[in-house]
Structure formats: structure tokens, C-alpha cells
Amino acid sequence: MTTDIGLWGVLIAVLGGAVRVGTPFLFVSLGECLTERSGRINLGLEGNLVMGAMVAYAVSYYSESPFLGVIAAAGSGVVLGFLHAFLCQNKRVSHIAVGIALMIFATGLAFFFGKAFIQPTAPRLPAVSLGLWSDSPIIQAAMEINVLFFIGIAIVPVLYFVLKNTRWGLMVRVAGESDSAARALGFDSRKIRWASTMIGGAMASIGGAYLSLYYPGSWNEGLSSGQGLMAVALVIFARWNPIYCFFASLLFGAAAALGPSLQAVGITWGYYLFNAAPYFLTLIILVLSSSADKTLEGMPGEFTR
């Protein structure tokens, strides 16, 4: 065992970091993916994330069961998603603005009630060690994978299948493609959006539970670094496809892990530019793949005028 394992160490740390940092991205982006496919953008998921983190931590502290915490977090996400859907059911109300207002409201509420939980320690979510075959502590640390990550992986094909092959998934896509088409087919796109926003909100809050109950693993007011807002960009990068969302989350996680890993081996230049790489890439993809008379492939039609 050596302390200096150079670039291999960076690679392993980045891969481990991709999973560790990428898991909340995965949950929020899958949730936002579903919501956006139904024709709504919920910018308030940042609030869901912070609220979920607080609720999960508090419930885990009182009940001593982190899993109960995760379920409670999902419940808080459903409530916030409900609020968003409720307020936006009238066409005149802007879903973008309501999202931002709910983001301010939910983070405020989470900080308000979360003051009491900054000090105590709550039981954390368990991790599965897949790295026991190796005797390198770096590999072992990188292969410590949280159970929520596996749940997230399991949701990916399910969501993909539901959207693609089920009656309900088709209704979600029609609602997202064209409100009037949905009405012509005889179903209420508002109900579909209610459901999609509430499920999406629950998933985003589970992502928050991961933050407070596993990594970084404590509750404080600087817990989220904007993952909820970033997830909106991530979904676009993933072209509204759950499977791409998975890879994009890992990529965003890796990008976030790359800077610190490079710093650990002494490379510091361009740290902050690496952070912007995913956004820059998304923008380039957006520009290249759309044109004046054709929008980005996979974009729900309700977002184009």
C-alpha cells in the first residue's frame, strides 16, 4: 500500500466520486425527467432536495431508522409537488415562477425547522462494500456504495419502460407533447401532470435524504450546492431519457469529483472551469442539435412555442 498512486488513484477516486456525488443527481434528474415529460418544468426541486434532507435527518434522528427517514422525505416531496401542481393547474400561472417561489419557501421552511437538528447525529443509511476483494484502501473506499444508488439504478429501467410502453406513460408523453392533443384524446392532462409532479417531487426529496443521511452525511444549511437546480440542466443534457439521465448523473458526479481529485495530486489549474464543463457541453449540444425550424430531439412539445 502506498500513499501516492498517482493518476490511477485519481481515476478510481473519480469513478467512486461519480457514484457517490452522482446519486442525488440521479434521483432529482429522474424526478424532473418525469415531470418535464408531462409538460411542466419544476424549478422548485432544489427546495424539495433541501426539505427532503431535513425531514429525512429529523425522522431518522427521532425514529433511529434511516429508512423511515427516506420514506418521510419522499412524503414531504409529494406535498411540495402537490403544491406546485395545484398552483400551476391554471394556465395563466407560470410554472417557472411558482417553482422559484416554492424553492425559496421550501428551503426557508427546511432551515427554519432544521435549526434544531444541526447538532445531533442521526443514524445514517448503510452502504454495501463491494471492494473487499481488494486490499487497497482507495479501491475499498471507492467501492462503498449506498443502497439508495441501487434503488436509483432500479428506477431507471422501470421509468423508461413505463414512459415507453404503458398506457399511463403514453398519456404522460401526450400531455407533454401537446395539451390540446391530450384534450382531443379525451383525457385530462392536468391530472397526469399532478401525478408526474408529485412523483417527481418525491424522487427529488429522496435525493435530498441521500445528502443528509449518507454523503456528506449530516444536516446543515450549506448541504446542497444547487444540485436541484442543476438537475434541470441535467435532464436537458440527457434529452428527457431516463437511461441517459443515469449516465449524465454519473458524468455530473464525476465532473464534481474530478476537481478535488486532481487537487489531491497537485493539479489545481482550471478547477472552476471543469465545474462548468457539463453546462457548456449541454449548451453546445442544444445549439448543434436544434435549428430555427426543428427543436432538440426528445424535447416535450409543450416547451416550444
Added chain:
Amino acid sequence: MQKTLEPIIVTAVALLFSVLLIALFITSTGNDPIAVFKTIYKGSFGSWFSVQNTLVRAAPLLLTALCTAIPARAGLVIIGGEGAMVIGGLFSAITGISLSGNSPIFILTAMMLSGAMSGGLWIALAGFLNYYRGVNETISSLLLNYIAIAILNFLVFGMLKDPETLNKPSSFHIGEANMLGVIGESSIHWGIVFGILLCLLLWFVSLRTTFGFSVSIVGGNPRAAKLAGISVGKMIVISCFIGGACAGLAGVIEVAAVHGRANGSLNSGYGYAGILVAFLARHNPLAIIPFAVLMGGIQAAGGLLQRRHGLPDASVEVIQGMMFVVILGSEALYGRMPFFKNKSIGVSV
């Protein structure tokens, strides 16, 4: 009359309802709502000191709100005020630092021009991509926020970093002599004057000139605008440029009047709060003024709430959030109130 009366009544009803909700919330935490409301009033408008505090906070909000409101008149939902403010502040700081030694008036003018230009071009890019490449402007302006923040951090933690700023890495100082001063004896800087003047000017331009009218036609119906011979793309890009320039100016003011340097304070949420103000004002530049002052006032009251009632500083966000959620939701009331429904019968003047 109805056109101006309806929004005022709807907003008043919503405000009243939100006050009720907030009172419920305060009671549930075991505080006396009336006492808390009194404190909020005291902390925001109750004394000369708090009025100054309120106005200082309202200044950047006026400008970042215009960044959403002006493009919205052309039918675009821009949420890139944060990025334009960062870019404007950054470029103005670079201008201020590199021109140091010249006369303060010259430096300040150059800073404002560079800040407004860079912020304007930043948002104009989103408008350009929208019209000529079909890229959704909401998404692209959100992405541009992150790119702007990364550029700021890259420069402020890198080549622009003043080694003396350890706790909060910042650019070099633009020099005390070159800073935008305060009005008279107060602590209110000139930023608020710029903000209000721009709101008035853009209100006039938007609602009283041919240019403003063509922009509204573009926002209402782009095809009709095209048939009327209006150059739709030009209108979209110009209105985005104007909006971005305002947000850029907000950045200039943060640098020139408050911090003297470019640093992370440039992306402390004024851009996102501005989006809310714009939507609350229903994209009317004149209505932005009271809403920005209201928002600044609630923020200013935070400290006093903490000291008087032991309420956490986050209560400001809760109160703001409740108020805005309700006001935004009240948009659904338009055209539904019986009083305004019977306009064909001629109920009102």
C-alpha cells in the same frame, strides 16, 4: 379603468390572504403574529435606518427584475439574470482595475458601459439562439448562469485574485476613489436611483412608444408581427439585450457601490429573486418598483426578527415564499371575479 384596477384588487386580495397564512404560521410556532408584523414593519420601513437598509437591498432587485420583465414582453421567459449580473460585475471590475489611474468619472462610466454591454450580450445570446436556432431560452439562460459563475470563480480564484482576500477570494479592489458614492448623508448608494430611473424609462418605452408596441406584438403573436412587417428576430434580440444590460448594471452596482471587488457576492441570489419580482409585477416595469421595495423590506427585517423574537433568519424566506406563492397563484383569479366579469353590461366606469 378595469385594466389597471383588476391587477391591483387581485394583488391586494392575495396579499391579504398571504398575511393570514403567515399569521397562522407564526402562531403555530408560538409567537404573537401582531407583534411579529409590527417588527417586520419596524425593520423594513419603520425608521430611517431600516428604510435605507430596505432601499439598498431593493436596488439590485429592480435591475435584475427588468432582465426577466423586458424579454417577457417579447414572449421570452429568461431566467438568466443571475448570470448576467455576474458577468456584468466581473467585466466592470476588470475594467475598473485595468483603467486605474484615470479620473474616477471616466472609470465609473467605463465600468457601467462594460458591465451593461457584457450583461446585455450575455442575455442577447439566449435571445439570438432562441430565434435563429430554436433553442429554448429558459433552458439556455439557466445554463448560461452556471457558465457565468464558473468564469467568475475561475478568474477570482485565479489570475484576478487579490492575495489579501483570504476568507472570501475576490478580485483586486477598484480603488476607493473610483467607487459609486452614497446619496448625501445616507447609506443609500446611487444604485437605487439608477434602478428606479431605468424602470421608469423602460415603462415609458414599453407602453408608450412604437418600439415597445412592436415588442408586445412579437410577444403576443409572432406570426401577426411578421405579417405586420416587424423584424421579429431583431425585437427579440434587442429586448434580451436591454434586459441583460439591466442585470449587468446590477452587477456593476454591487461591485462599484458595495464591495469594490468582484467576488462570490455577485451570485448570491439577486438574479433569482429578480425573476420573482418580475412575475409579481406581471412584467410591468413600473410595478417592479413597489414589489422590489417590498421584497427588499422583508429581507431587511430579518435581523430584527431574529433579535426581537428569536425567530431563525430563515423565517424571512418562509414569509417571502408564502407571500409569493400566494400572489403567483392569484393569477388564476384574473377574469373570474364577478365584479370584472360583467364588463359588457358596464358595471364600472
